[in-house]
Amino acid sequence: MRVNINRHGGRVAVRIGQAVALAATAMVTVANAQELVVEEIIVTATKRETTMKDTPAAIAAVSGDAIRESQAFSLESFTRLDPSIQVNNRGVGDNQIIVRGISSSGKPTVGLYFDEAVITGLGLDGGSDNQPNIQLHDMQRVEVLKGPQGTLFGAGSMSGTVRFITNKPDLSKSEFGFSGSAASVKDGNELYQGEFMANVPLIQDKLGARAVVWGDSGGGYIDQTSSAGAKENVNDQGIWGGRLILASQLTDALKITATGLYQETEADGSQYFEFGQPDYQNISPTLEPFEDETQLFSLVADYTTDFGTFTATSSYMDRELFFSRDSTPTARFFGLPFDLAYHQGQEISNWSSEVRFASSFDGPFQVVAGAFYAELESEVTNAALFVFDDSGVAPCKFHEDCVSNGFAGNDINSGYSNTNIDQLALFTEVEYKFAEQWTGTVGIRYYDADIFEGKIETQELARPPQTVDRVLLDETISEDELSYNFALAYAATDDTTFYARIASGFRPGGVNDWRSAASRGVSVPAQYGSDTLWNYELGVKSYMFDRALYTELSVYRIDWSDQQISLQDPNAIFAFIGNAGKSYVNGLELQVNAQPTDSLTLNIGATYTDSRLSEDMPVPPDPTTPYGREGDRIPYSPKWSMAGSAQYEIPFSSDLTGYANANFNYRSVSYTAFNSSFGPTNYQALEDYFMMGVRFGVRFGAWDTSIFVDNVTDEVPDLGLRVTGDGFRVYTARPMTAGVRVSTRF
Numbered sequence: 001m002r003v004n005i006n007r008h009g010g011r012v013a014v015r016i017g018q019a020v021a022l023a024a025t026a027m028v029t030v031a032n033a034q035e036l037v038v039e040e041i042i043v044t045a046t047k048r049e050t051t052m053k054d055t056p057a058a059i060a061a062v063s064g065d066a067i068r069e070s071q072a073f074s075l076e077s078f079t080r081l082d083p084s085i086q087v088n089n090r091g092v093g094d095n096q097i098i099v100r101g102i103s104s105s106g107k108p109t110v111g112l113y114f115d116e117a118v119i120t121g122l123g124l125d126g127g128s129d130n131q132p133n134i135q136l137h138d139m140q141r142v143e144v145l146k147g148p149q150g151t152l153f154g155a156g157s158m159s160g161t162v163r164f165i166t167n168k169p170d171l172s173k174s175e176f177g178f179s180g181s182a183a184s185v186k187d188g189n190e191l192y193q194g195e196f197m198a199n200v201p202l203i204q205d206k207l208g209a210r211a212v213v214w215g216d217s218g219g220g221y222i223d224q225t226s227s228a229g230a231k232e233n234v235n236d237q238g239i240w241g242g243r244l245i246l247a248s249q250l251t252d253a254l255k256i257t258a259t260g261l262y263q264e265t266e267a268d269g270s271q272y273f274e275f276g277q278p279d280y281q282n283i284s285p286t287l288e289p290f291e292d293e294t295q296l297f298s299l300v301a302d303y304t305t306d307f308g309t310f311t312a313t314s315s316y317m318d319r320e321l322f323f324s325r326d327s328t329p330t331a332r333f334f335g336l337p338f339d340l341a342y343h344q345g346q347e348i349s350n351w352s353s354e355v356r357f358a359s360s361f362d363g364p365f366q367v368v369a370g371a372f373y374a375e376l377e378s379e380v381t382n383a384a385l386f387v388f389d390d391s392g393v394a395p396c397k398f399h400e401d402c403v404s405n406g407f408a409g410n411d412i413n414s415g416y417s418n419t420n421i422d423q424l425a426l427f428t429e430v431e432y433k434f435a436e437q438w439t440g441t442v443g444i445r446y447y448d449a450d451i452f453e454g455k456i457e458t459q460e461l462a463r464p465p466q467t468v469d470r471v472l473l474d475e476t477i478s479e480d481e482l483s484y485n486f487a488l489a490y491a492a493t494d495d496t497t498f499y500a501r502i503a504s505g506f507r508p509g510g511v512n513d514w515r516s517a518a519s520r521g522v523s524v525p526a527q528y529g530s531d532t533l534w535n536y537e538l539g540v541k542s543y544m545f546d547r548a549l550y551t552e553l554s555v556y557r558i559d560w561s562d563q564q565i566s567l568q569d570p571n572a573i574f575a576f577i578g579n580a581g582k583s584y585v586n587g588l589e590l591q592v593n594a595q596p597t598d599s600l601t602l603n604i605g606a607t608y609t610d611s612r613l614s615e616d617m618p619v620p621p622d623p624t625t626p627y628g629r630e631g632d633r634i635p636y637s638p639k640w641s642m643a644g645s646a647q648y649e650i651p652f653s654s655d656l657t658g659y660a661n662a663n664f665n666y667r668s669v670s671y672t673a674f675n676s677s678f679g680p681t682n683y684q685a686l687e688d689y690f691m692m693g694v695r696f697g698v699r700f701g702a703w704d705t706s707i708f709v710d711n712v713t714d715e716v717p718d719l720g721l722r723v724t725g726d727g728f729r730v731y732t733a734r735p736m737t738a739g740v741r742v743s744t745r746f
Contacts, residue, residue, distance in 0.1 A: 091271030099160030101611035106564030111157035117315030148505025150483030151443035169208035183739025188221030234269025275728035284326035383414035443485035453511035604644035628674035689717035
């Protein structure tokens with residue numbers, strides 16, 4: 001049952017504000033009596049180690065301990081710890097990541113890095129969805145760099161960058177760890193999770209290995225009521241993976257790190273329910289499985305001198321995806337009596353290399369400079385297949401498979417498309433401390449890319465079986481762009497830094513399927529260009545009460561030009577991407593970390609994002625076609641996001657400690673389109689929600705045992721909505737889940 005948070009949103013905000021005020025008051029009376037210090041986190045947002053306080057940019061960093069203790073191993077669950085990142089979730093393995101309200105069609109706006117490896121992908125339709133969901137086991141920290149990061153991290157980091165930093169091998173000692181949990185899902189299947197870690201020095205202080213394996217199984221809660229024989233909990237998922245890191249320190253100056261990762265993800269069936277249907281009830285007649293296989297390999301060499309560090313990196317990611325989505329409503333619309341399954345598959349590879357120098361000069365001048373090269377290749381295969389029996393499953397996956405196995409008649413429309421992006425970038429960022437308390441930063445990056453888009457049709461819609469492939473698209477465009485970063489930091493005291501920052505970001509353009517449209521007498525633009533934004537930001541970072549309280553506050557304005565948006569021809573048959581209009585975002589971000597007593601730790605974050613069109617979008621040729629108007633909110637951008645946690649510990653003896661933990665996250669309402677003129681089939685609200693989790697446990701020596709309840713109030717939040725010609729699909733969180741967890745490290 002849905003809970004209307006609109007009635008309680010103000011009350012929730014007041015209570016959160018009261019909690020922060022009480023925590024700050026407690027500092028005054030407690031901090032002077034005890035040595036209570038909020039742990040300082042070192043980040044590498046500038047491609048060299050700095051503290052969060054001394055970095056002139058808005059950063060959120062979550063430690064690996066916090067991730068492990070809260071079991072936030074997926075991108076979706078990570079939002080419980082950090083409100084500055086929004087994940088528009090459309091099922092396991094299908095995520096759109098949004099930072100600072102920058103969301104639209106087209107290529108991704110947020111860059112993803114796994115250590116030094118670029119893992120940002122392209123969606124199945126060339127967009128920003130389907131980003132990889134590598135599980136966050138045995139992590140050192142996760143950094144969310146807010147605002148454009150184009151100078152050091154390049155295209156795709158238009159509104160921010162998310163960096164997953166792993167624990168590296170300890171070359172001096174062995175370490176082992178294990179954790180396992182079993183949980184019961186309300187009206188669903190049991191959920192089991194496990195992790196094992198081993199760190200072993202192979203040559204003392206010279207060579208070491210760190211391995212971690214993980215697994216996730218069960219937890220389904222969607223019932224598919226219209227397939228052949230009703231099926232319960234069809235979205236059971238299985239996630240299995242592992243990572244091996246080898247690190248060598250053969251000399252004091254040279255360090256080499258090699259990483260290999262493999263992860264396989266499966267979901268048995270539908271992960272959504274249709275808008276207007278009962279919660280957790282899916283009425284699709286065909287089954288909708290999902291498969292995802294990801295491999296990642298990287299090599300990093302660091303050579304450290306007295307004046308700086310030279311770094312060379314190379315990485316390769318290969319990811320294979322398969323979706324099946326029910327398209328029976330489309331078949332019914334055209335009067336066809338058979339069920340219809342729409343299959344999509346993708347193989348995406350991303351090879352990238354970087355060389356750079358980061359100085360450690362004596363004196364006021366520092367520099368980072370380097371070169372970056374990457375090749376991204378994506379092949380997407382699709383097929384619309386009849387399901388003639390009541391199995392709910394098509395007898396083949398794609399066109400070639402259907403033809404070779406005698407099922408050509410099942411294929412009513414199929415093809416494949418290719419996207420290749422080759423890019424080269426040169427970058428530098430210079431930092432100069434021109435007075436005792438003042439430091440300035442100037443950065444620039446030059447980007448040059450060739451982008452190829454190709455499309456082949458293997459079976460034309462509703463035609464006799466096709467024997468010759470038809471080329472629909474074969475185009476290459478070239479783009480070059482400059483990105484800038486300017487920052488000024490003022491160290492008012494050893495504990496407080498003020499900063500101002502101006503930075504630009506962009507993402508490359510692409511090619512539309514104009515030949516398909518032209519073959520049917522419709523004209524659409526052959527290309528769409530890059531869009532750009534400028535970010536203007538003021539912030540303060542401060543420790544207070546003898547470092548028992550850390551606060552970070554930033555306010556910003558973003559001006560976004562030539563926004564990439566999804567459009568349609570006047571007959572609403574062909575979709576394409578165009579550049580249209582301008583938008584703005586006004587926002588505020590607050591993070592508070594507090595240690596008011598030896599026993600109590602508090603963390604709370606909040607973001608306010610007002611993202612709107614600055615002007616009307618171009619009026620479509622058909623005046624009845626809806627379009628965005630000045631003042632409309634950008635889709636999928638909530639105004640308010642909050643997340644927080646509190647942990648209280650009670651030491652019973654030197655070896656035995658009890659603890660209680662509570663966490664929450666809140667999202668206000670957002671919408672799937674610019675305004676109501678888009679109609680109820682396109683314009684819907686992702687309702688606001690408030691979710692909580694609690695955990696109670698004891699630590700005895702190296703062992704930690706706890707019981708937990710996630711989604712305590714059994715909320716049914718709109719984590720993601722997918723608007724399709726086959727219906728409006730709602731993706732939600734797992735119902736209330738209660739379980740037990742055991743872990744140890746030794």
